[in-house]
Amino acid sequence: MNIAMAADGMILNAFPLGAGHHESAWRHRLAPAYAAEADPEHFIGLAKIAERGKFHSFFLADLLYLNEYVSVNSLQYIEPITTLAAISQHTSRIGLVATISTAFFPPYHLARIISGLDSVSGGRFGWNIVTSSQDAEAQNFGIETLPDHDLRYETAADYTRTVLDLLEAWEDDALVRDQRSGLYADVTKIDFGPKGHGKFHVAGPLNLAPSPQRRPALFQAGRSSAGVDFAGRFADAVFSVQKTFDSSAEFRHQLREKARAHGRSPDDINLLPGVWPFIGSTEREAQQLFEELEELVLPAQVADFIAYFTGLDLTDHGFDEPLPPLPDGAFQGQIGRYTKIQKLVAQGHDTLRKLQKAFGSTRGHQYLVGTPEQIAASMADWFRRGAVDGFAVQAPILPHGLEQFVDHIVPELQKLGVFREDYPAEQQTLRSALRGSAQPASIST
Numbered sequence: 001m002n003i004a005m006a007a008d009g010m011i012l013n014a015f016p017l018g019a020g021h022h023e024s025a026w027r028h029r030l031a032p033a034y035a036a037e038a039d040p041e042h043f044i045g046l047a048k049i050a051e052r053g054k055f056h057s058f059f060l061a062d063l064l065y066l067n068e069y070v071s072v073n074s075l076q077y078i079e080p081i082t083t084l085a086a087i088s089q090h091t092s093r094i095g096l097v098a099t100i101s102t103a104f105f106p107p108y109h110l111a112r113i114i115s116g117l118d119s120v121s122g123g124r125f126g127w128n129i130v131t132s133s134q135d136a137e138a139q140n141f142g143i144e145t146l147p148d149h150d151l152r153y154e155t156a157a158d159y160t161r162t163v164l165d166l167l168e169a170w171e172d173d174a175l176v177r178d179q180r181s182g183l184y185a186d187v188t189k190i191d192f193g194p195k196g197h198g199k200f201h202v203a204g205p206l207n208l209a210p211s212p213q214r215r216p217a218l219f220q221a222g223r224s225s226a227g228v229d230f231a232g233r234f235a236d237a238v239f240s241v242q243k244t245f246d247s248s249a250e251f252r253h254q255l256r257e258k259a260r261a262h263g264r265s266p267d268d269i270n271l272l273p274g275v276w277p278f279i280g281s282t283e284r285e286a287q288q289l290f291e292e293l294e295e296l297v298l299p300a301q302v303a304d305f306i307a308y309f310t311g312l313d314l315t316d317h318g319f320d321e322p323l324p325p326l327p328d329g330a331f332q333g334q335i336g337r338y339t340k341i342q343k344l345v346a347q348g349h350d351t352l353r354k355l356q357k358a359f360g361s362t363r364g365h366q367y368l369v370g371t372p373e374q375i376a377a378s379m380a381d382w383f384r385r386g387a388v389d390g391f392a393v394q395a396p397i398l399p400h401g402l403e404q405f406v407d408h409i410v411p412e413l414q415k416l417g418v419f420r421e422d423y424p425a426e427q428q429t430l431r432s433a434l435r436g437s438a439q440p441a442s443i444s445t
């Protein structure tokens with residue numbers, strides 16, 4: 001499928017995770033000696049590297065529980081809201097995207113947090129909207145089980161609309177602040193009516209005049225039909241797991257059609273699949289890095305991510321023992337990757353060892369092993385032929401892999417004419433940096 005390539009060049013989003021995305025990163029010789037996962041200085045440093053590389057955005061994932069696989073996995077998640085507030089003071093151009101669940105914060109509280117982050121960053125804030133998918137997360141908030149998958153998305157839509165309505169309650173010129181007349185705000189330009197959709201009821205309005213963007217850039221990831229519908233309705237950018245060109249091109253087409261069905265322009269939505277670059281000055285060196293990391297993987301680490309994406313209890317499960325039957329219709333977690341694993345198991349990849357090879361320690365994401373020229377050529381090809389709008393760069397080891405990407409791959413992408421040389425001269429909000437997404441009026445909430 002060939003859809004026109006986006007005119008303004010590819011979007012690059014840095015997606016860091018602790019000492020790196022690879023399960024073994026924290027144990028590798030190139031990993032930092034400190035516990036990177038919860039070290040704000042580490043993340044401030046990474047954001048500065050990404051900004052040096054002219055990245056559009058810097059994204060922090062989040063999960064809200066801990067399990068006993070922490071015995072082998074670096075499962076700490078630094079808190080995105082506070083960390084990005086700190087990062088905003090050490091960067092000036094890059095967008096800052098926080099993962100925040102729709103399941104736990106009251107909407108008024110979240111609207112204030114979003115407004116605050118957008119203000120301290122000068123209009124660079126993005127919200128990665130997740131519904132949360134693990135009961136273990138809910139149990140940290142006094143909830144025994146999460147609602148079923150599709151209901152979670154339905155509730156997330158009501159929640160998101162409520163938060164956005166709160167952020168939209170003040171017109172641009174509502175704050176008058178005329179010291180002579182004593183008129184502080186024009187109340188005819190503030191919507192004092194009650195806000196809320198579905199089960200959410202908020203008196204409103206927000207007690208803050210609009211932040212620079214007012215409405216943040218909205219990010220999302222979801223492959224199920226409810227997930228794609230949500231993305232088509234709200235998302236400016238979509239994270240995704242895409243291993244082949246065809247599946248990515250097809251998914252981009254699907255997202256663009258969904259945006260159109262929701263009354264938006266297809267150009268308002270940007271597909272940014274994950275890419276894991278294993279970079280070497282020769283192909284052999286890159287392959288060696290990949291193999292070193294793979295060899296360090298422990299069976300319990302594979303059990304951890306397969307259990308996460310299937311809901312199976314794999315405690316003490318042998319590496320070569322056939323998997324227990326998958327829960328099928330009863331599974332209520334992330335559907336996209338569950339379906340991929342289900343297909344692999346049906347094709348005979350039915351042990352943890354086989355799944356490590358077939359699904360990979362890259363958690364299903366595309367990985368590119370090679371020289372900067374080879375990796376840049378492949379990324380440029382996907383972009384030019386309309387399979388992506390850009391990429392979420394998931395370096396296997398950090399900061400090493402992001403530094404290498406910025407120093408060696410970004411210049412190649414620039415040479416190929418698919419990535420910008422610099423930030424635009426004029427300061428931009430994150431939403432306008434994501435091109436077509438600059439017109440909030442075109443989005444039906």
Ligand SMILES: Cc1cc2nc3c(=O)[nH]c(=O)nc-3n(C[C@H](O)[C@H](O)[C@H](O)COP(=O)(O)O)c2cc1C
Pocket residue numbers: 060061062063099129130131132133220221222223224225226227228239240241274333334335336337
């Ligand atoms: C690249 C990527 C990053 C994600 N990051 C998070 C995250 O930080 N926190 C979270 O709760 N879910 C995260 N998710 C899960 C999604 O929000 C969503 O729940 C998932 O893709 C399942 O959606 P689906 O059931 O529609 O396929 C991520 C998914 C992808 C593909």
